[in-house]
Amino acid sequence: MNTLAITRTPAPGSPLRRFSNLLYRRPNLYLSMLLVPPLLWFGAIYLGSLLTLLWQGFYTFDDFTMAVTPDLTLANFTALFQPSNFDIIVRTLSMAIAVSIASAIVAFPIAYYMARYTRGKTKAFFYIAVMLPMWASYIVKAYAWTLLLAKGGVAQWFVQHLGLGPVLQFVLGIPGVGGSTLSTSHLGRFLVFVYIWLPFMILPIQASLERLPPSLLQASADLGARPRQTLMQVILPLSVPGIAAGSIFTFSLTLGDFIVPQLVGPPGYFVGSMVYAQQGAIGNMPMAAAFTLVPIVLIAIYLSIVKRLGAFDAL
Amino acid sequence: MTLAVQFTQVSRQFGDVKAVDRVSIDIQDGEFFSMLGPSGSGKTTCLRLIAGFEQPSAGSIRIHGEEATGLAPYQRDVNTVFQDYALFPHMNVRDNVAYGLKVKGVAKAERIQRANEALEMVALGGYGERKPVQLSGGQRQRVALARALVNRPRVLLLDEPLGALDLKLREQMQGELKKLQRQLGITFIFVTHDQTEALSMSDRVAVFNKGRIEQVDTPRNLYMKPATTFVAEFVGTSNVIRGELARELSGYPQPFSIRPEHVRFADGPLASGEIEVHGLLHDIQYQGSATRYELKLANGQTLNLSQANTQWLDNTTQHQTGQPLSVRWAREAMVTLHDTVSGEV
Numbered sequence: 001m002n003t004l005a006i007t008r009t010p011a012p013g014s015p016l017r018r019f020s021n022l023l024y025r026r027p028n029l030y031l032s033m034l035l036v037p038p039l040l041w042f043g044a045i046y047l048g049s050l051l052t053l054l055w056q057g058f059y060t061f062d063d064f065t066m067a068v069t070p071d072l073t074l075a076n077f078t079a080l081f082q083p084s085n086f087d088i089i090v091r092t093l094s095m096a097i098a099v100s101i102a103s104a105i106v107a108f109p110i111a112y113y114m115a116r117y118t119r120g121k122t123k124a125f126f127y128i129a130v131m132l133p134m135w136a137s138y139i140v141k142a143y144a145w146t147l148l149l150a151k152g153g154v155a156q157w158f159v160q161h162l163g164l165g166p167v168l169q170f171v172l173g174i175p176g177v178g179g180s181t182l183s184t185s186h187l188g189r190f191l192v193f194v195y196i197w198l199p200f201m202i203l204p205i206q207a208s209l210e211r212l213p214p215s216l217l218q219a220s221a222d223l224g225a226r227p228r229q230t231l232m233q234v235i236l237p238l239s240v241p242g243i244a245a246g247s248i249f250t251f252s253l254t255l256g257d258f259i260v261p262q263l264v265g266p267p268g269y270f271v272g273s274m275v276y277a278q279q280g281a282i283g284n285m286p287m288a289a290a291f292t293l294v295p296i297v298l299i300a301i302y303l304s305i306v307k308r309l310g311a312f313d314a315l
Numbered sequence: 316m317t318l319a320v321q322f323t324q325v326s327r328q329f330g331d332v333k334a335v336d337r338v339s340i341d342i343q344d345g346e347f348f349s350m351l352g353p354s355g356s357g358k359t360t361c362l363r364l365i366a367g368f369e370q371p372s373a374g375s376i377r378i379h380g381e382e383a384t385g386l387a388p389y390q391r392d393v394n395t396v397f398q399d400y401a402l403f404p405h406m407n408v409r410d411n412v413a414y415g416l417k418v419k420g421v422a423k424a425e426r427i428q429r430a431n432e433a434l435e436m437v438a439l440g441g442y443g444e445r446k447p448v449q450l451s452g453g454q455r456q457r458v459a460l461a462r463a464l465v466n467r468p469r470v471l472l473l474d475e476p477l478g479a480l481d482l483k484l485r486e487q488m489q490g491e492l493k494k495l496q497r498q499l500g501i502t503f504i505f506v507t508h509d510q511t512e513a514l515s516m517s518d519r520v521a522v523f524n525k526g527r528i529e530q531v532d533t534p535r536n537l538y539m540k541p542a543t544t545f546v547a548e549f550v551g552t553s554n555v556i557r558g559e560l561a562r563e564l565s566g567y568p569q570p571f572s573i574r575p576e577h578v579r580f581a582d583g584p585l586a587s588g589e590i591e592v593h594g595l596l597h598d599i600q601y602q603g604s605a606t607r608y609e610l611k612l613a614n615g616q617t618l619n620l621s622q623a624n625t626q627w628l629d630n631t632t633q634h635q636t637g638q639p640l641s642v643r644w645a646r647e648a649m650v651t652l653h654d655t656v657s658g659e660v
Contacts, residue, residue, distance in 0.1 A: 218368050219401035221388035223415035223466065233418065237405045 057289035068285055076290035085274075089294055092271040095186075096254035096298075099193040100201075100247040106194065107201035107246065108239075114202070115209035130199045138196065142263045145192045149183035149264065156182060179266045189265030196260065197253050201246035208242025209235070244306045251302055255295040271295055317379065319344045319470050319502035320365055325374035327360050334360040336526035337374070342504060344379075344469075347496050349505045349513040352523030353549070361523070362472050362506045366395045379469060389418075393470040394463035398478060400455045402447040408434065408458050409443035415466040433461035436495075453484045460495075470502045477512065489516055510550045514538065522546050538574075544652045547572035554578070554618050555652065564590055570652050575607065575621035577648040581641035588646045594618060596640050610640060618642065 013021070023030040060071040079085060114126045133141065148154050159168045172178035172185055179185030212235065220230040258272030269277065271294050279288035320342040327335040335357040342348045350358035363369040364376060367388035376383045383391060394415070402411050409430050410417075416426035434440055437457035447455055456476060463471055473492075477485045493516050496503045507513050513520045514534040521531040522545070530542040541547035544555050557570040565571050585591055594610035597617070608620040620642055634640070 213399065213401065215397045215399055215401035216403060218366075218388065219395070219397055219403075220414070220418075221368075222366055222393075222395045223418065223462065224389045225414070225418040226389055229418045233414070234403060238403075 053289050054293060055289075056285050057293060059286040059289075061284045061286045066283055068283075076286045077293070079287065080290055080294065085291075088269045088271060088274050091268060092255055092294075093298060095190065095193065095270070096251045098190060099197060099254045100250040102190070102194050103198055103201040103250045104205075104243050104247060107198055107205055108243075111202050111205035111239075111242070112209055112235075114206045115212070116214075130202050133196075134199055139259055139263075141196060142192060142260050145188075145195065146183050146263050149181070149188045149191070151181040151183075153183070183264055184266050186265055189260060192260050192264045193250075193254055193257070197250040200249035200253065201243075204245035204249070205239055205242040208239045208245075212238055240310070244309075248299070248303070248306075252295065252299050255298060317344045318342065318377070319346065319379060320504065321377040322361070322364075323375045323377075325361075325364065325371045325376055327357075327364060327369055328372040333526045335364065335371075338526075338528055340521055340528065340531060342502060343518075344502055345500050347493065347503045347505065347516060347518045349507060349517040349520045350523060351507055351510055351513040351520050351550070353508055356523035357526040358506045358508075358521075358523045359474060360526075362395075362474055362504060365391075365470070365504065366393060366472055367391050392468055393472055394466050394468040395472040395474060396456075396459045396463050396476045398475045400447075400459040400476075402455055402458055402462070404447055406446075407443065408439065408445050408447065408450070411447065411458060412443075412462045412465050414462065419466075429465055430461075433465040434458075436464070437461045452479055453488065456480065456488065460492075464495075464499070468501065470504060473503060473505045475506055475508070477507075477509075485512075492516065514550070522549060524549070540650055541572055542653060544570055544572070544654055547650070547652055552619065552621075556616065556618075558614075560612065560614050560616060564592070565649055565651065567651055570654065571649045572652055573644050573649050575619040576605070576623070578618065578620040578642050578644045579622070580620070581643050585643065589643050590646055590649075591641055591643045592618065593639065593641050596634055596636050596638050598636060599634060608634065608640075610642065 023033075056068075057076050058072045058074070060069050060073050060075070061067075062069065080089065110126075110130070114123060114130075118126055149156075156168070159165060168182070171187060172180070172182070177186050179188070182188040182191075216234055216238075217230055220234045221227075225233060256272045258270060258276045261268075261270035261273050271291055275288045275291045278284045278291060318341050320340070322338050322340040325335060325338045326333060338357070338361065340361075350361055352358045360369060364371055365378065365383075367383065367386055367390070371384060378391060378393060403414065406414065409427065412433050413426040413430035416429060421429070431440070431443065434443060437460050439454060439457050439461065442450070442454065442458075447458065450458065456479075459476070476492075477488050480488060489512060492503070492505075505513070505516065514537070517534055519531060519533055520537055522529045522537065524545045530537060530546045532540070532542075537546065537550050541550060541553070547553040547555055551574065553572045553574055555570050555572050556564065561570050562568050581591055592612060594612040596608060597611045598609040600607040600609070603624070605621050605623050608622070610618040610620065612618055
């Protein structure tokens with residue numbers, strides 16, 4: 001039976017082949033080779049620097065000499081609860097919540113249309129249209145909005161021509177929402193935030209709706225559900241993971257932002273701009289570090305709430 | 316007798332493709348009606364037209380006498396068991412089953428009770444709290460069935476519901492579905508590409524091909540008296556004899572069908588009303604309960620003969636491939652076929 005049996009001892013092989021055989025025999029070695037470099041980067045450089053920063057929150061800042069000494073104290077963290085600092089936190093937090101809710105409301109119909117009604121080139125067009133604003137510099141866009149929203153700017157001109165001037169005046173008069181003009185109002189800042197973070201909300205929702213099998217919607221209609229009932233009972237609950245993912249973006253990006261609050265809206269610090277001011281102009285690194293902890297804690301709280309609501313069950 | 320579903324010259328076009336082409340069917344109330352055909356033959360589209368997921372391009376669909384064209388799925392008194400079951404992953408089994416009642420505004424206590432009853436009916440009594448992902452394929456199938464039946468529809472549509480199950484489970488579910496249909500007395504419209512399934516379960520079967528109906532008949536008639544070459548070849552296996560040989564043997568120019576099990580080896584003198592042909596034995600296939608002999612006829616056509624292995628340790632060595640053989644069949648077992656799609660029924 002020599003015709004069929006090709007007897008060939010395995011070639012000793014080059015070192016490369018022996019190495020690849022070794023990796024094949026030891027999948028864990030293979031896996032660790034893939035994971036160690038990014039984990040080193042993530043652990044040492046990313047988490048390490050973050051923890052170092054937070055550690056500095058316990059250092060002492062001398063107001064008189066402007067010097068930082070490594071004497072450990074909780075003063076910086078307790079200072080967060082002083083009314084002036086706490087105001088900043090509340091202001092930032094409420095803006096982040098408002099921006100997340102508004103983004104979800106605006107993003108959902110677009111995401112739904114993209115996921116269920118477009119295909120091929122139309123879908124590609126929508127992807128590009130959603131992401132196109134991200135190709136431009138974020139600061140340029142924020143500046144552009146200050147002009148659009150300024151007194152005599154396009155937005156106000158448009159509102160005047162629609163005959164809605166008095167409505168705008170009324171809205172700008174509401175404390176906590178308004179301001180002297182759109183570009184110096186909370187409303188204007190809110191609009192710019194929603195504009196800038198909207199793609200981060202659209203894409204996750206779109207992805208979650210894309211995964212929804214069409215037969216589920218048909219089954220819902222088949223069982224007698226009107227379109228509104230199908231939306232409330234089937235589509236929305238199943239898109240919650242997408243909405244949660246998107247809101248994590250919008251929420252955390254708003255919490256940490258320090259450019260938009262400087263360019264648009266009324267005076268007053270945000271958490272991000274406070275960190276910027278503390279470590280830049282003032283040189284109070286410990287206080288900046290303490291403020292850095294605020295968004296981290298808030299996002300941790302937010303994630304635990306979202307998790308408790310079951311948003312990640314479907315993942 | 317009232318009609319559960321009536322199609323009158325219904326067409327459904329997708330672009331240039333006619334998925335359903337001038338189909339007319341009358342489905343009786345309380346009937347187990349199957350739509351059988353290869354994939355892309357239009358059977359599923361017909362089911363979706365009844366459910367309301369598609370609207371006809373032309374023609375009229377009546378459900379229990381009422382014009383259904385233009386009605387949305389939620390306005391129709393029919394329910395569907397989907398091929399992929401389409402259970403809501405975020406609801407537990409009981410909420411899935413109770414969904415139809417919930418959206419119609421049935422009070423909570425009643426809908427829980429009815430959902431539990433429906434689950435009992437499909438032998439899933441204790442499974443109400445589970446999520447669909449925790450169930451096996453067969454169990455999901457039953458939940459889908461309970462979810463459709465809890466609404467007490469007059470017509471139940473089943474879109475290849477057994478396709479994803481393995482053979483044993485499928486056979487078991489076939490029996491249960493048939494029993495359930497008799498018990499409830501509602502119309503079942505069952506879409507399948509599996510001819511054995513269609514034959515064994517249905518009162519009547521419609522055979523689809525290329526968007527048209529080739530034949531609507533009882534399983535027995537479908538098998539014994541196929542109307543067209545397509546039906547003869549799709550339902551069971553058949554020898555379809557065409558051309559000059561067909562004219563020579565039957566006296567008609569049309570092709571005819573003869574089932575392999577109606578062909579037997581020649582023995583003794585030729586009886587009146589019998590036909591004999593000669594060929595070479597080309598292949599022998601042992602199939603367990605039967606053995607199939609493949610003959611090459613003089614004109615190159617293949618003829619199959621199937622012999623039931625009724626004898627214990629029956630040996631097939633008496634025949635050798637390559638040997639010349641004569642085979643016979645009774646004239647009345649030949650069925651003359653139409654080559655064209657009949658369309659009208």
